Amino acid sequence: MNEHPVDFAYYALVYNPYGRKEDYAWTFPKRWFNIQKDSSFLIGDEFWDLIGGPGTYQEFINEINKIGVGYRERIYREYLGVEPPVGFDKIKLK
Numbered sequence: 001m002n003e004h005p006v007d008f009a010y011y012a013l014v015y016n017p018y019g020r021k022e023d024y025a026w027t028f029p030k031r032w033f034n035i036q037k038d039s040s041f042l043i044g045d046e047f048w049d050l051i052g053g054p055g056t057y058q059e060f061i062n063e064i065n066k067i068g069v070g071y072r073e074r075i076y077r078e079y080l081g082v083e084p085p086v087g088f089d090k091i092k093l094k
Helices: 045-052 056-079
Strands: 011-013 041-043
Touching: 011 045, 041 045, 045 056
Parallel strands: 011 041
Antiparallel strands: none
8 A cells, every 4th residue: 555645634614603713612623622723623714715725715705695695595485484584684604
């Protein structure tokens, strides 16, 4: 067998609902990682900008926000079987 060296490895979450890494508060991954200080933990912009270059995360979020309203409405009605709540169309990912 030939060796295949690994240059780097990360634990990554594609989206941070808390906005900034410093504000991340979900306790499950915090059991294993010091999220705010561990350089092997990537979340949101750090992950997307690593794989796509600077600005990739914001571009991705902007596009999701453009198409998200229509899909969000369908999810409420078709999947959850309920009417969308008032203001659902004002929700934006950050």
